[in-house]
Amino acid sequence: MTSKVSSTTEQADGADGALVGGQRKPAGTKDVRRLDRVIIRFAGDSGDGMQLTGDRFTSETASFGNDLSTLPNFPAEIRAPAGTLPGVSSFQLHFADHDILTPGDAPDVLVAMNPAALKANVGDLPRGAEIIVNTDEFTRRAMQKVGYAVSPLEDGSLDGYQIHPVPLTTLTVEALKEFALSRKEAERSKNMFALGLLSWMYHRPTEGTERFLRTKFAKKPDIAAANIAAFRAGWNFGETTEDFAVSYEVAPAATAFPTGTYRNISGNLALSYGLVAASRQAELPLYLGSYPITPASDILHELSKHKNFGVRTFQAEDEIAGIGAALGAAFGGSLAVTTTSGPGVALKSETIGLAVSLELPLLIVDIQRGGPSTGLPTKTEQADLLQAMYGRNGEAPVPVIAPRTPADCFQAALEAARIALVYRTPVFLLSDGYLANGSEPWRIPELEELPDLRVEFAQGPNHTLDDGTQAFWPYKRDPQTLARPWAVPGTPGLEHRIGGIEKQDGTGNISYDPANHDFMVRTRQAKIDNIAVADLEVDDPGNTARTLVLGWGSTYGPITAAVRRLRTAGEHIAQAHLRHLNPFPKNLGTVLAAYDKVVIPEMNLGQLATLIRAKYLVDADSYNQVNGMPFKAEQLATALKEAIDD
Amino acid sequence: MTETTTAHGTGGPAGRGPAAAGTPASTTFASLSLVPKAAARQSMKDFKSDQEVRWCPGCGDYAILAAVQGFMPELGVAKENIVFVSGIGCSSRFPYYMNTYGMHSIHGRAPAIATGLATSRQDLSVWVVTGDGDALSIGGNHLIHALRRNVNLKILLFNNRIYGLTKGQYSPTSEIGKITKSTPMGSLDVPFNPVSLALGAEASFVARTVDSDRKHLTEVLRQAAAHPGTALVEIYQNCNIFNDGAFEALKDQQQAEEAVIRLEHGQPIRFGPDRAKGVVRDPATGDLQVVEVTPDNEAQVLIHDAHSASPTTAFALSRLADPDTLHHTPIGVFRSVDRPVYDTLMAGQLDTAVEQNGKGDLAALMAGGDTWTVIG
Ligand SMILES: Cc1ncc(C[n+]2csc(CCOP(=O)(O)OP(=O)(O)O)c2C)c(N)n1
């Protein structure tokens, strides 16, 4: 079946060099080469606007219809010292005419806005890669700052690369000389010049960026005009200068996508929308109690924009109050959520234990980052799995689920809400920094596709006492789900007290009876163990593989890319990826037993592997990386190949 | 069999369930205007749960429980719309004994949990019960933030100046030098004065009362209940096991006359035998002092103004008491001022957002930004 892409934003599909409806088209006087995929990395000072530049290029690329995957990478400091290695901020984008899974291992093109950006990134480039350098910033002082004694542009050290030396700053200032801007102000638009140049190189649609700039600087029309001028100057520079002899086309990934309307979306945005959607589907108001922490704050920011959906966001005095308020709202009948990262989870643990005891629905969203302690706030890691599983006093089982890609955060939020609401339990949703900030195309679901999450509040007595009177027992369970009734304040006749002290089965009254406690501990565990979750799907074409690679969370992209490479090279390997970490899918044991070897790549020191080994007595191999970055496909492919051959 | 009803179509943030659809009529309690009225007259016994009360015999908590249960019918609201939330401590067992909705939560966190409940359900009357350790030690942060936000909560702080439940360690309100199991040579820390602390935390309503004075306690509860916003009521409570007689100076007939200053809004602040003593402002420092009232200085005796916009005088009053002897302890309402209520403001923002942007449309939200369409 052939598909075609139509875009709401205009796109470059011809080469007549005319400005059509504000859309710039290459003049067609230069060579145009077709590529199936490209990896670009924008790198500069944290103050250079690289994230914005990357975002814009991504939007252009998304609206053009390529498949894409992004990897923003920035320091924890807001403005780390200018021109230093720790201050380098970068944005990597992989786009293609087919479906892709990762932001790419190594950039084909690096845009280096200063010596620090070059030095910090050049090691990641394969020989032959193109490097666009802003030569204006290669002053003796700037180079010395990062330890370049002689200019790398002149000492031959970059001979293996295709260097495009471009005086980006000067050209930008020159292009803006008609604007009443100081030199400093004009220089700020150099990222837009670079974006214009790259947009020309890759035939990106430009109208979206111009519209974006007009909106962003609506209150400062001259700044908007200057940025647009710089953007166009960059584009024209590519078109006219001889240094750039070729431009590239990467066709839309039409056949990679099922029919539908798409947008580009980051993990945190998808997660926020998923929560709003869950609230709508449950017909319960959404209540977020949260305390700011990277990389989770964006969800608080996003949800606080949607008060017209009945969403209440409460920025609490600390993480404990954030989850406390959420739990209070859950008691009152809201769909309650708390969002945080690892250090915040540590603070919330006691309240999570209370929620386990109260058996109220509550979503705990943990956007994992490097740990322990403050760790690496802006880098990714998957090392909170055991914290989510076991980080509480007593036997306090909590379901754990994880999204696999940025867009998948939407579905994961709905699934977390389903489990919480049906089983009246806190649920952990483990995303991570890579998913949170990374982005990819998302097929916008139709409302009819969304699950029905409606719940029933208790409305009357549920128990007949020995003397025949009707009573309400807050801990009398549904025989199927073992969920207890959700009786919200305001319901007459159901007044009851709940608390963290052990409760008598059924009545919910305080009980210190040993046998009752044993029963309650086992019952709470059984409730979680028996949660209905989808079976694990295994991708094993032809059932020929002897080795299974098992993953969870954001490693999905790199693992799948590695598996593809191996299969292209004729290897046999099976792949499975867990959405549910607690409880595991019922068929997981059978799946594991079907393979001679199980390899578990994780961005931690083997936490899922520990769980799998303990539960299934399988001698799983752990493959680990904890450097704050996602796995690279090539590296994983090599490791998996070794496992296959072993 | 579980009898249930569906929540379909009741996505509103507050007031679900049949009770919410009741007939809220005007009430004497401004803070309860959104809470459904009781269908019929209620009595004290309606508020007693079937649970056996398990405090030590003679504990001051009994008297407070009785006073609260006795006062509740006066609220006139449906008891299913009343919620008691507590932390951990002897005092925090309180909700189990109230036949209302209740949550006995975790140590120190009741104000946070109650904040979530009150801000999401304006149709509820939410009460927090806490102890001096619960509120001022582990939960100090939540307390001050609840006060500054002015969430519609009534916080009853049972101050026995000791950790009761953990068997008698000194607390943040214990006097310096307190000998306890954890401080055999005497405690070293300066105590908090909960009223001073609350006033410093921007509280809009602060009062103090005593467990043994049922009438005074009830009157303070009445004023607290009527207050829109957070009301902090410090209740001096005797722990006869671990800190017996801590408030004896305020209870013993003879001593009390000297020790207790009863604050009444609009009345001169006088006390002692024949009301011979009064509180005046020292013109040199602006601070308050206790003087023998004479015809010469009678005009200078301070008139208590609980509604004063500035908390300065209320704070000065809170400092009159000697933390060791409790002499010159004011009781009553120190401060009661109208200030925007957090939950009302929060609900207001939701309404404004709907006015400005229309009711949320999920399909439109998801399709925001640049989109493209793939057609088969
Ligand atoms: C997290 C946590 N830390 C410590 C305790 C132990 N603990 C229970 S109550 C309490 C102090 C209670 O004192 P107070 O709040 O004054 O209440 P009272 O018993 O005097 O009424 C302590 C330390 C606990 N339950 N939870």
Ligand code: SF4
């Ligand atoms: S220990 Fe003290 S505060 Fe606790 S119940 Fe006994 S008397 Fe009351």
Ligand SMILES: [Mg+2]
């Ligand atoms: Mg105490």
